[in-house]
Each structure stands twice: as structure tokens, then as C-alpha cells.
Amino acid sequence: MGRSARDIAYEHLQRGIANGEYPAGSWLREEDIAVAAGVSRTPVREAIQRLSAQGLVSIERHRGAVVIGWTASDLDNIYDLRVLxxxxxxxxxxxxxxLLDEDALLAICDECDTLLANDGPQAGQLGQLCIDFHLTLYRGMGNRQLVAMLPATLDPPFVREAFHHHTHADLSRAFAQHREILEAIRLGDADWAEGIMRAHLRAGRHSLTRMEWTRPPGEPPASPDEPGSDRATA
Structure with a gap:
């Protein structure tokens, strides 16, 4: 089944915010985004609402939606929360x-290895597979409340965008750690599994130092009425 228009619009905006196409302080114009993403305005509006719920966009009454962006402190907070x-x-x-679906997890690992072995692996696919690995892993613990909380920390834009900046060595290490985590679980060694997961997440955070984020602290977004601003039509 193909992606829905809602997902296409969301992924377009998510990646655009992460890579600076829609920088912090810019106003989102639904018509322009719809053309760029190849969808209608309705899924764009839904995507903006979703990004607002994630704290990436501020929707201002009678004005539109403005990109908030992320700071280094935000990234640290997200990854610290992920570690916990x-x-x-x-x-x-x-x-x-x-309760663990080991077959599904191994299938994800195999697909990641196959993509990495091919020339020019698809960063977007790898990002989604890694998110799927983590979500599938925790569904095996039987804690529905924690599983419900995890997507907010697993899927902010910078997590997917990071896969466009990882080196081959970064990805090889991460995928090897996935398999090592499964081996630790298979042997019932919670200390080992936790240690590898902690190292896995810290390495992911440090890889983001290759990317630049956000406007300077305290710099307000330009008014949508100022010349050159890109006003949303929310």
C-alpha cells in the first residue's frame, strides 16, 4: 500500500524543517507546500497540525503557522529522554x-543490511526501518503506556534527517548494535542489552553534531506581514 497524501505532506515538511528548507522563523504557505509535495492543501493543513503537536510549528490565530525549530538543548533533552x-x-x-517478535526484528535487520550493502542506500528507508525496529522491540515488553509515549521521541524530524548525514561506518555500527541487542535479549542479559542501547542512543546523538539547527536564541520570527516573509494560509 502506498503512502497517504497526509503522510507525504508530513514527511515533506518534516524533512524540510530538519534540513533548513523551512528554517526556524519562516511562515508556512499551504499553497506552496502543496505544490512542492504534490498533494492538495487539506493534507498539508493536517501535517501542520501534527507538527504543531510535536512543538515544531506554532499556529497563530489569523496569522498562520511559523516554524519554531530546534536548539542543541532540545536535541539533548530528546535524547536524554530516549535514554531514560x-x-x-x-x-x-x-x-x-x-512477547518479543524476533522474526520481525530480524527481518528489519536483514533489510537494513541489504540497503546498506547496495550503492546509495535510501536514507529515508533506513530511517523508517530503524524507527520500526525500536517500536517493534518495545512492543515485546507488554507496557502499552510506554509504547504509546515512544513515537514522540523516536520520530521528530531531526531523527530521520540524521540518516542523510550518517557515514557508512555510523550505519554499520548502528545496525550491528541492533543485532547485539537482540542477542543480549535472547540470552536474558538485561545489563548487556541496556548497555548497548545506551551506547547506541548516545552515538546517535553525537552524529547530529554534523547538522546545524535553529535560529539564534531569543531571535523572534519575522512577522508574516513584513516584506519577504512567507505567510501560511492555515
Missing amino acids: LECFGIRQTTERKA
Whole structure:
């Protein structure tokens, strides 16, 4: 099944915010975004609402939607939260491994390895596969509340965008760590599994130092009525 127009619009905006096409302080114009993404305005409007819920866009009444952007502190906070949640989750998954869908996880690992072995692997596909790996991993712990919380930390724009900046060595290490985590779970060693997950997440955070983010602290977005501003039609 192909992607929905809503997903296409969301992924277009998500990537555009992460790579600077829609920088912090810029106003989102629905018509222009719809043309760029190849969808109608309705899914664009829905995508903007979704990004607003993630804290990436501010919707201002009678004015439109403006990109907020991320700071280095935001990135640290997200990854610190991921370490707390996922290290807790991996211990529960290890203790309740009977619920783990190991076949699905190994299939994801195999697909990642295949993409990486090919020339010019698709960064977007790799990003989605890694998100799928983490979500599938934690569904095996039987904690519905934690599983419901994880997508907000796993899928902000910079996580997907990071895959366009990872080196081959970065990706090889990350995929090897996925398999090592599964081996630790298989052996019932929660300390090992947690240690690898912690290293895996910290390496992911440090890889983002190759990317630049956000407007300077305290710099307000330009008014949509100022010359040259890009006003949203929300």
C-alpha cells in the first residue's frame, strides 16, 4: 500500500524543517507546500497540525503557522529522554522476551543490511526501518503506556534527517548494535542489552553534531506581514 497524501505532506515538511528548507522563523504557505509535495492543501493543513503537536510549528490565530525549530538543548533533552525511556524499556523487554517478535526484528535487520550493502542506500528507508525496529522491540515488553509515549521521541524530524548525514561506518555500527541487542535479549542479559542501547542512543546523538539547527536564541520570527516573509494560509 502506498503512502497517504497526509503522510507525504508530513514527511515533506518534516524533512524540510530538519534540513533548513523551512528554517526556524519562516511562515508556512499551504499553497506552496502543496505544490512542492504534490498533494492538495487539506493534507498539508493536517501535517501542520501534527507538527504543531510535536512543538515544531506554532499556529497563530489569523496569522498562520511559523516554524519554531530546534536548539542543541532540545536535541539533548530528546535524547536524554530516549535514554531514560528506552533503557527502562529494554530491561522490561529482556525480562518478558516471550512477547518479543524476533522474526520481525530480524527481518528489519536483514533489510537494513541489504540497503546498506547496495550503492546509495535510501536514507529515508533506513530511517523508517530503524524507527520500526525500536517500536517493534518495545512492543515485546507488554507496557502499552510506554509504547504509546515512544513515537514522540523516536520520530521528530531531526531523527530521520540524521540518516542523510550518517557515514557508512555510523550505519554499520548502528545496525550491528541492533543485532547485539537482540542477542543480549535472547540470552536474558538485561545489563548487556541496556548497555548497548545506551551506547547506541548516545552515538546517535553525537552524529547530529554534523547538522546545524535553529535560529539564534531569543531571535523572534519575522512577522508574516513584513516584506519577504512567507505567510501560511492555515
